[in-house]
Amino acid sequence: MKPFAYDRATHPSDIAFADAGAAIIAGGTNLLDLMKLEVMTPDRLFDINRMDLSSIQQTENGGLKVETLVTNSDLAADMRVRQHWPVLSRALLAGASGQLRNKATTGGNLLQRTRCHYFYDTAMPCNKREPGSGCGAMGGVNRINAVLGTSDKCIATHPSDMAVALRALGATVEVRKKSGAVQSLPLGTLYVLPGDTPERETVLEAGDLITAVCLPPPVKGRQIYRKVRDRASYAFALVSVAAVVEVVDGKIARADLAFGGLAPVPWRDGAVEELLIGNAPSTSLFDAAADQLLRTAKGHGGNDFKIPLARRTLKAVLEEATR
Amino acid sequence: MKTDLLINGNRRTLDADNRTSLLDALRHHLGLTGAKKGCDHGQCGACTVLINGRRINACLTLACMHDGDEITTIEGLGSAEALSPMQRAFVNHDGFQCGYCTPGQICSATAMLEEIEAGWPSHVTADMTAKPSLDEHEIGERMSGNLCRCAAYPNIVDAIRDAAWRDQE
Ligand SMILES: Cc1cc2nc3c(=O)[nH]c(=O)nc-3n(C[C@H](O)[C@H](O)[C@H](O)COP(=O)(O)OP(=O)(O)OC[C@H]3O[C@@H](n4cnc5c(N)ncnc54)[C@H](O)[C@@H]3O)c2cc1C
Ligand code: SF4
Ligand code: FES
Ligand code: FES
Numbered sequence: 348m349k350p351f352a353y354d355r356a357t358h359p360s361d362i363a364f365a366d367a368g369a370a371i372i373a374g375g376t377n378l379l380d381l382m383k384l385e386v387m388t389p390d391r392l393f394d395i396n397r398m399d400l401s402s403i404q405q406t407e408n409g410g411l412k413v414e415t416l417v418t419n420s421d422l423a424a425d426m427r428v429r430q431h432w433p434v435l436s437r438a439l440l441a442g443a444s445g446q447l448r449n450k451a452t453t454g455g456n457l458l459q460r461t462r463c464h465y466f467y468d469t470a471m472p473c474n475k476r477e478p479g480s481g482c483g484a485m486g487g488v489n490r491i492n493a494v495l496g497t498s499d500k501c502i503a504t505h506p507s508d509m510a511v512a513l514r515a516l517g518a519t520v521e522v523r524k525k526s527g528a529v530q531s532l533p534l535g536t537l538y539v540l541p542g543d544t545p546e547r548e549t550v551l552e553a554g555d556l557i558t559a560v561c562l563p564p565p566v567k568g569r570q571i572y573r574k575v576r577d578r579a580s581y582a583f584a585l586v587s588v589a590a591v592v593e594v595v596d597g598k599i600a601r602a603d604l605a606f607g608g609l610a611p612v613p614w615r616d617g618a619v620e621e622l623l624i625g626n627a628p629s630t631s632l633f634d635a636a637a638d639q640l641l642r643t644a645k646g647h648g649g650n651d652f653k654i655p656l657a658r659r660t661l662k663a664v665l666e667e668a669t670r
Numbered sequence: 671m672k673t674d675l676l677i678n679g680n681r682r683t684l685d686a687d688n689r690t691s692l693l694d695a696l697r698h699h700l701g702l703t704g705a706k707k708g709c710d711h712g713q714c715g716a717c718t719v720l721i722n723g724r725r726i727n728a729c730l731t732l733a734c735m736h737d738g739d740e741i742t743t744i745e746g747l748g749s750a751e752a753l754s755p756m757q758r759a760f761v762n763h764d765g766f767q768c769g770y771c772t773p774g775q776i777c778s779a780t781a782m783l784e785e786i787e788a789g790w791p792s793h794v795t796a797d798m799t800a801k802p803s804l805d806e807h808e809i810g811e812r813m814s815g816n817l818c819r820c821a822a823y824p825n826i827v828d829a830i831r832d833a834a835w836r837d838q839e
Contacts, residue, residue: 353671353688353734376730379691380711394735420724424790429798440793444815445782447712449724450731580793580814
């Protein structure tokens with residue numbers, strides 16, 4: 348690990364000094380993993396664990412404000428979340444292990460980096476880690492890589508389960524900009540697709556701090572998080588689907604769907620939802636929805652299986668949700 | 671960075687390089703070699719200790735981040751003369767082969783029972799709002815962060831179930 352200066356930041360304004368070489372550390376479960384391998388080499392760490400940002404509060408409109416230092420364990424176990432936003436508890440509990448969830452924070456989970464094998468191996472080319480060096484995963488071992496939203500520079504996936512549920516729930520992210528201004532971003536606009544600059548994953552800049560995630564008021568419908576992975580527990584998603592689906596008078600009235608394991612960002616596709624809404628659930632409708640979701644899907648050899656797997660997972664979730 | 675830690679009830683001061691993980695601080699600076707290094711990347715659970723009562727991976731946190739924190743390692747749960755109920759259950763049920771993963775398993779299981787007690791659900795809990803039960807399925811899921819290279823799993827599960835059962839008596 349490269350040496351670094353260490354600061355305990357007790358107030359958000361303390362990290363306004365952060366420049367591109369600095370990093371915020373929260374739970375540390377992703378950052379330290381990558382620092383040990385020298386995939387990330389910050390020269391200064393701002394430890395935000397002493398900031399007063401650990402509460403979960405009801406908002407005026409009946410939603411929930413989850414401050415960034417709330418751990419994945421505490422969020423999953425919160426009775427309000429379990430009752431009204433169960434897809435979020437389910438997604439959190441499907442991720443990592445009991446020990447990791449006790450440390451992992453809300454903001455850290457959102458900003459965790461990809462698990463692409465070549466990103467982790469500094470002896471290999473990777474445009475995300477070292478812009479311009481090439482992409483080891485294309486033509487390499489890419490079983491875990493993306494089939495949607497990729498570019499010819501990078502085919503990495505975003506590994507978070509929590510972010511997929513938050514995307515389906517229409518959550519917003521509260522950011523304190525380096526300038527001190529507070530911004531509220533829909534989760535979908537926090538992340539950017541790789542394009543020509545896979546090293547850039549979000550719209551955040553150095554010195555920006557995620558302070559909270561806000562959930563909109565609860566909605567009616569079945570909530571499901573289905574995660575397909577190589578072992579029953581303690582493994583990242585190959586494909587995951589977060590769904591909030593409501594059927595009224597035999598027709599689908601709501602189909603908020605987000606997908607993990609398929610794309611560089613937690614994926615949501617309005618066209619799939621439009622196709623479902625207003626129609627009676629049926630196998631042919633679900634097939635059409637899968638066609639729509641996967642119309643631009645592109646496999647890279649090792650991950651070709653994700654395309655039929657995504658279809659089957661989506662159909663299984665829709666069948667369960669409309670049963 | 672100078673760091674004050676309350677380890678197993680004893681105040682200890684550490685002055686180590688910023689890069690020192692809590693695991694290396696315990697093992698190499700403070701002489702507490704119970705917590706083990708399996709992977710050093712959060713993937714095996716051998717390094718599990720309790721911080722302020724909660725189980726975490728000591729390999730994925732820096733010692734300097736824990737100034738003022740209360741840390742419990744396997745050495746603090748019990749001693750050879752006075753085993754903790756979980757330690758006793760592991761001995762009674764042969765919950766190990768080589769023993770390398772065992773300190774992590776026992777720390778993890780001890781805190782896991784507290785999580786059940788607090789009503790935390792798991793990935794396999796059917797009803798998210800009900801009080802969770804403690805069957806084999808739940809133990810397997812909740813202990814999935816602790817790998818055992820010797821695959822002593824059946825006896826580990828038996829030991830945990832036994833300790834939980836005694837706990838409830
Ligand atoms: C073995 C293993 C298995 C795992 N399995 C899964 C899994 O199945 N599913 C899953 O979803 N995740 C999984 N994870 C990942 C885990 O969820 C993340 O490591 C964790 O959520 C990161 O949170 P943290 O607080 O520890 O982040 P940190 O490591 O502290 O930070 C991560 C990044 O976020 C930045 N950051 C943190 N907080 C803020 C903030 N408030 N504002 C701005 N920037 C911030 C940091 O600078 C850093 O770049 C696994 C991890 C491991 C090690
Ligand atoms: S897919 Fe992205 S992260 Fe993986 S090697 Fe290619 S450029 Fe790097
Ligand atoms: S040594 Fe910490 S999890 Fe393996
Ligand atoms: S007893 Fe040998 S690793 Fe578990």
